[in-house]
Amino acid sequence: xxxxxxxxxxxxxxxxxxxxxxxxxxxxxxxxxxxxxxxxxxxxxxxxxxxxxxxxxxxxxxxxxxxxxxxxxxxxxxxxxxxxxxxxxxxxxxxxxxxxxxxxxxxxxxxxxxxxxxxxxxxxxxxxxxxxxxxxxxxxxxxxxxxxxxxxxxxxxxxxxxxxxxxxxxxxxxxxxxxxxxxxxxxxxxxxxxxxxxxxxxxxxxxxxxxxxxxxxxxxxxxxxxxxxxxxxxxxxxxxxxxxxxxxxxxxxxxxxxxxxxxxxxxxxxxxxxxxxxxxxxxxxxxxxxxxxxxxxxxxxxxxxxxxxxxxxxxxxxxxxxxxxxxxxxxxxxxxxxxxxxxxxxxxxxxxxxxxxxxxxxxxxxxxxxxxxxxxxxxxxxxxxxxxxxxxxxxxxxxxxxxxxxxxxxxxxxxxxxxxxx
Amino acid sequence: xxxxxxxxxxxxxxxxxxxxxxxxxxxxxxxxxxxxxxxxxxxxxxxxxxxxxxxxxxxxxxxxxxxxxxxxxxxxxxxxxxxxxxxxxxxxxxxxxxxxxxxxxxxxxxxxxxxxxxxxxxxxxxxxxxxxxxxxxxxxxxxxxxxxxxxxxxxxxxxxxxxxxxxxxxxxxxxxxxxxxxxxxxxxxxxxxxxxxxxxxxxxxxxxxxxxxxxxxxxxxxxxxxxxxxxxxxxxxxxxxxxxxxxxxxxxxxxxxxxxxxxxxxxxxxxxxxxxxxxxxxxxxxxxxxxxxxxxxxxxxxxxxxxxxxxxxxxxxxxxxxxxxxxxxxxxxxxxxxxxxxxxxxxxxxxxxxxxxxxxxxxxxxxxxx
Numbered sequence: 145x146x147x148x149x150x151x152x153x154x155x156x157x158x159x160x161x162x163x164x165x166x167x168x169x170x171x172x173x174x175x176x177x178x179x180x181x182x183x184x185x186x187x188x189x190x191x192x193x194x195x196x197x198x199x200x201x202x203x204x205x206x207x208x209x210x211x212x213x214x215x216x217x218x219x220x221x222x223x224x225x226x227x228x229x230x231x232x233x234x235x236x237x238x239x240x241x242x243x244x245x246x247x248x249x250x251x252x253x254x255x256x257x258x259x260x261x262x263x264x265x266x267x268x269x270x271x272x273x274x275x276x277x278x279x280x281x282x283x284x285x286x287x288x289x290x291x292x293x294x295x296x297x298x299x300x301x302x303x304x305x306x307x308x309x310x311x312x313x314x315x316x317x318x319x320x321x322x323x324x325x326x327x328x329x330x331x332x333x334x335x336x337x338x339x340x341x342x343x344x345x346x347x348x349x350x351x352x353x354x355x356x357x358x359x360x361x362x363x364x365x366x367x368x369x370x371x372x373x374x375x376x377x378x379x380x381x382x383x384x385x386x387x388x389x390x391x392x393x394x395x396x397x398x399x400x401x402x403x404x405x406x407x408x409x410x411x412x413x414x415x416x417x418x419x420x421x422x423x424x425x426x427x428x429x430x431x432x433x434x435x436x437x438x439x440x441x442x443x444x445x446x447x448x449x450x451x452x453x454x455x456x457x458x459x460x461x462x463x464x465x466x467x468x469x470x471x472x473x474x475x476x477x478x479x480x481x482x483x484x485x486x487x488x489x490x491x492x493x494x495x496x497x498x499x500x501x502x503x504x505x506x507x508x509x510x511x512x513x514x515x516x517x518x519x520x521x522x523x524x525x526x527x528x529x530x531x532x533x534x535x536x537x538x539x540x541x542x543x544x545x546x547x548x549x550x551x552x553x554x555x556x557x558x559x560x561x562x563x564x565x566x
Numbered sequence: 567x568x569x570x571x572x573x574x575x576x577x578x579x580x581x582x583x584x585x586x587x588x589x590x591x592x593x594x595x596x597x598x599x600x601x602x603x604x605x606x607x608x609x610x611x612x613x614x615x616x617x618x619x620x621x622x623x624x625x626x627x628x629x630x631x632x633x634x635x636x637x638x639x640x641x642x643x644x645x646x647x648x649x650x651x652x653x654x655x656x657x658x659x660x661x662x663x664x665x666x667x668x669x670x671x672x673x674x675x676x677x678x679x680x681x682x683x684x685x686x687x688x689x690x691x692x693x694x695x696x697x698x699x700x701x702x703x704x705x706x707x708x709x710x711x712x713x714x715x716x717x718x719x720x721x722x723x724x725x726x727x728x729x730x731x732x733x734x735x736x737x738x739x740x741x742x743x744x745x746x747x748x749x750x751x752x753x754x755x756x757x758x759x760x761x762x763x764x765x766x767x768x769x770x771x772x773x774x775x776x777x778x779x780x781x782x783x784x785x786x787x788x789x790x791x792x793x794x795x796x797x798x799x800x801x802x803x804x805x806x807x808x809x810x811x812x813x814x815x816x817x818x819x820x821x822x823x824x825x826x827x828x829x830x831x832x833x834x835x836x837x838x839x840x841x842x843x844x845x846x847x848x849x850x851x852x853x854x855x856x857x858x859x860x861x862x863x864x865x866x867x868x869x870x871x872x873x874x875x876x877x878x879x880x881x882x883x884x885x886x887x888x889x890x891x892x893x894x895x896x897x898x899x900x901x902x903x904x905x906x907x908x909x910x911x912x913x914x915x916x917x918x919x920x921x922x923x924x925x926x927x928x929x930x931x932x933x934x935x936x
Contacts, residue, residue, distance in 0.1 A: 275676065308687040511621075
């Protein structure tokens with residue numbers, strides 16, 4: 145393919161800033177905990193903006209810590225520690241990394257672990273097993289554990305469900321008030337939400353850079369760049385980070401710098417990021433003129449059920465907005481809603497084929513993929529494939545098996561393209 | 567299989583059976599039903615091989631032509647896999663050009679019923695379920711019918727408990743008991759009582775001196791493995807199997823109000839790894855029962871890929887060990903059939919360990935007396 149576009153090889157400015165951002169984020173967390181702040185461990189969907197309503201309350205996100213550990217190559221090491229304690233290899237690798245880390249005194253963690261919690265808050269719509277995972281710490285350290293119960297979404301959230309979730313947020317607030325003796329300021333929550341909303345707006349702009357041909361980004365960029373949304377929701381710095389990310393990405397596109405300039409195959413990824421394969425997989429795909437330009441794992445952020453666009457409703461009541469955002473991830477959604485969102489993504493991004501990453505470490509994401517795959521393929525007339533991946537445990541991944549299927553997918557896409565042009 | 571009723575397949579684990587029966591359904595809890603699945607397995611085209619046997623067998627059974635006439639099925643938020651399954655069932659029907667059955671649903675508050683908002687939300691859920699049943703069956707809900715249904719299921723639970731007590735006393739084999747429970751899950755509650763009555767008449771001394779143990783898991787072990795356990799001289803005194811003890815050991819006060827009844831039913835339910843709010847009291851209740859029967863052995867029947875069980879078993883093992891209770895962990899997946907003989911040695915060794923401990927204790931106490 146003749147192209148004047150340049151390959152983007154080096155770490156971008158946004159990439160460097162992300163490293164600094166995350167280092168500062170974990171440093172700040174440890175410093176504030178050491179200074180006596182009240183530490184809450186949360187599952188990623190738990191509305192972090194609520195904690196902004198208190199002075200001296202910080203939150204840590206074990207799932208994000210596990211993802212970072214996997215990306216830094218210590219996933220199997222931490223998993224093995226958990227397995228030695230008796231945890232089955234069939235359990236979620238995030239959970240095993242987290243359990244392995246914390247029961248080994250935070251050793252080998254890229255963030256020096258997490259500060260010990262005073263309160264645990266899990267939720268069950270993204271994954272019910274988070275409740276079991278957090279129960280491990282609840283029992284070991286005798287720390288209270290609140291479960292945020294969010295009904296699974298076979299349909300968009302109903303008014304009854306919003307009310308039920310808001311009531312649970314109020315319970316979280318009253319529990320922290322009781323445990324800390326601190327006052328709660330809803331206006332600070334409102335302000336935090338405005339930062340999150342603004343950050344989501346930039347996030348969506350960033351993802352839309354993939355609509356360009358060739359795409360301005362890879363899904364791998366979005367995998368790594370989503371980290372601050374998990375650890376720093378509700379903070380002003382988040383807005384600035386994503387604003388700069390969009391500006392820099394657009395500037396690179398204007399300069400003709402693209403991650404895969406020879407892009408011929410535009411792919412969509414369905415499942416959690418393969419954290420241990422970010423470099424390998426993207427480089428090997430690029431060599432095949434393929435780019436995974438979008439992922440259900442990242443286009444769901446800032447949306448609600450069945451959508452890929454930014455959710456812009458519930459501007460008046462902060463807790464109602466946070467209740468609506470409880471389904472912003474993929475896993476809380478039923479198959480029909482996932483299919484609706486994926487169809488929109490296929491059309492918006494001009495997708496040629498979908499890689500369904502069947503992930504035995506995340507059954508909640510993976511069960512239903514076989515039907516989703518056949519239905520998406522039939523609806524859009526695009527080839528799809530399924531590969532076996534564990535998001536954080538490389539021991540359960542075979543690069544050659546995966547690429548055998550991916551290469552077959554590309555051949556199928558090529559046939560479809562030729563058929564269309566003929 | 568009972569054919570004169572309008573069968574309502576219910577996903578495991580603990581569906582509100584009474585309400586369905588009150589509407590003229592024969593609700594059946596679809597688990598441990600491998601023998602009813604068709605070959606080649608329909609689930610292989612819809613579910614990955616790391617999905618547990620409960621879900622795979624369930625889908626296979628529902629795709630069995632005998633069941634494709636069902637007009638509805640029920641599921642609640644029992645676990646992540648089961649909550650994803652209803653839409654897969656509907657897809658499976660559509661792909662076989664069969665009309666998809668209606669999906670009846672209930673969300674059971676995962677954090678319990680202590681607070682007003684939990685009770686309010688559950689009440690709304692129950693009202694919606696009743697409304698759906700009314701429209702499906704074209705009949706009004708009747709308190710009287712519900713009350714009758716509650717009484718019938720109470721009788722079923724009492725019969726189950728008597729039979730389990732007979733197993734614990736060594737008057738009935740666990741194999742016979744477990745097979746009876748599996749058979750009962752597919753028939754009407756009245757028929758279940760009859761079957762249990764017949765079973766109880768067969769009581770005789772089988773295992774009086776057997777070493778008392780606890781058995782725990784989602785599904786009972788396969789027949790061959792039960793035989794190894796009983797042949798090794800082990801007696802099941804505490805039944806913590808989800809399709810057996812955990813399903814039948816809950817007594818709820820009689821009521822003609824389904825909301826009140828089910829709030830109490832779920833709140834006070836026999837603890838289970840899938841009912842998050844019962845997790846903290848689970849180990850205490852199991853220990854209490856084990857101590858009552860002087861059980862020093864615990865056999866964990868792992869259903870491969872059931873993460874709820876596998877998360878909790880580590881803590882359970884640690885706590886049981888503190889109280890001098892040994893654990894044997896076995897694991898089963900649907901494709902293991904025929905490979906059970908290798909487990910015999912492990913079960914025999916476990917039984918030897920427990921016997922040694924029992925005789926050791928007896929020697930110790932008699933020497934103390936002397």
